[in-house]
Amino acid sequence: MIRNFKRTATIIGVVAATSASLVACGNSAEDAPAGGKDSTAAETKTEAKSASGAELTGTTGQLVAEGATSQQNAMDYFASRYAEEVPGANLAYNPTGSGAGVKNFIGNQAAFAGSDSALKDEEIQPAADRCGGNEAWHLPMVVGPVAVAYNLDGVDKLNLTVDNIVNIFNGTITKWNDPAIAESNPGATLPDENISVIYRSDESGTSDNFQKFLAAASDGKWEGSGKAFPQAVGAGANGSTGVAEQVKSTPGAITYVEAGFAEKKANIDFGAGAVELNEETVGKALDTMEFKTEGHNMVVDSKKLFATKDADAYPLILTTYEIVCSAGYDEKTRDMVKDFLNVALDSQDEELSAEGFIPVSGAHAERLRAAVNAIS
Known part of the structure; x- marks a missing residue:
């Protein structure tokens, strides 16, 4: 664990x-x-x-x-x-x-x-x-693995689809009790609380890979790209420690951050049901890893990895x-x-x-x- x-x-x-x-x-x-x-x-x-x-x-x-x-x-x-x-x-x-x-x-x-x-x-x-x-x-x-980390009092288990995540980070979904999130969490009591998006303010490979993931997993619904995360929605913080601390101190906050920095982590539905982030689900996704290059220069084909929809696989992985x-x-x-x-x-x-x-x-x-x- x-x-x-x-x-x-x-x-x-x-x-x-x-x-x-x-x-x-x-x-x-x-x-x-x-x-x-x-x-x-x-x-x-x-x-x-x-x-x-x-x-x-x-x-x-x-x-x-x-x-x-x-x-x-x-x-x-x-x-x-x-x-x-x-x-x-x-x-x-x-x-x-x-x-x-x-x-x-x-x-x-x-x-x-x-x-x-x-x-x-x-x-x-x-x-x-x-x-x-x-x-x-x-x-x-x-x-x-990269976690979608959140701070929501009284909600210790949260399921989010890829479309939920896209629409939260692009500002389409702004409330935690939005019907689209409620649909992913049957039986859960979600608060009528504003969602506070926190993103990396510095140029970051984590932002680059998270955006690549959103684009690949959502079949292109996410349009951003690169190491600089779009700043139209939410507030920025510097570094992995910065975004993690900002979420911890902000009720209703959500961010993307490496698993070791996250406290509450959302289960993500990549297309075959909600998947918990753990070593077994990450390991299953790693089994699909392929490289764009040959020999000792090993560039991971992240597009193929991020598009994985196998049951019980968690492909939101940072290499x-x-x-x-x-x-x-x-x-x-x-x-x-x-x-x-x-x-x-x-x-x-x-x-x-x-x-x-x-x-x-x-x-x-x-x-x-x-x-x-x-x-x-």
């Missing part, structure tokens, strides 16, 4: 240390080198093996990464494990959003970017240039990419990136699940491991 995970003192200490280091580094290429020849990654190495037996170089120093807030809790956990497995190494992950992460990866301010969306067509060549003329790979390493250089790093940064990602793959466990993410396993985990080890 998905629940919030209370971090240990070790994790808190690592996060505090990495956050302080990141602030000290600043934002300039001179102050925060992350993948060029002037990288500050230390040369000290201690050969080791990860929990799975993967070879670790043991390179110490600080690894700077940036991007999606949706994977922040996962990155915090991975960072704690990384510091344990490679003493003297740490990850400084700056959760500024997917757009900023990609921008700073391309600008050589981050060794890798966390992004809820694949690179845009116009970003592919600049990313390759940043990687010394080599392809940038998308590694869908952090997988988490967060670690966007990395396939080659072109300096040796020290390359080794640190590979060490960190190998440790992250070893950390697909119950503690990650407790953060609201779905641990990758089986064939997909093997694909990711092969890609990480192929970084040159």
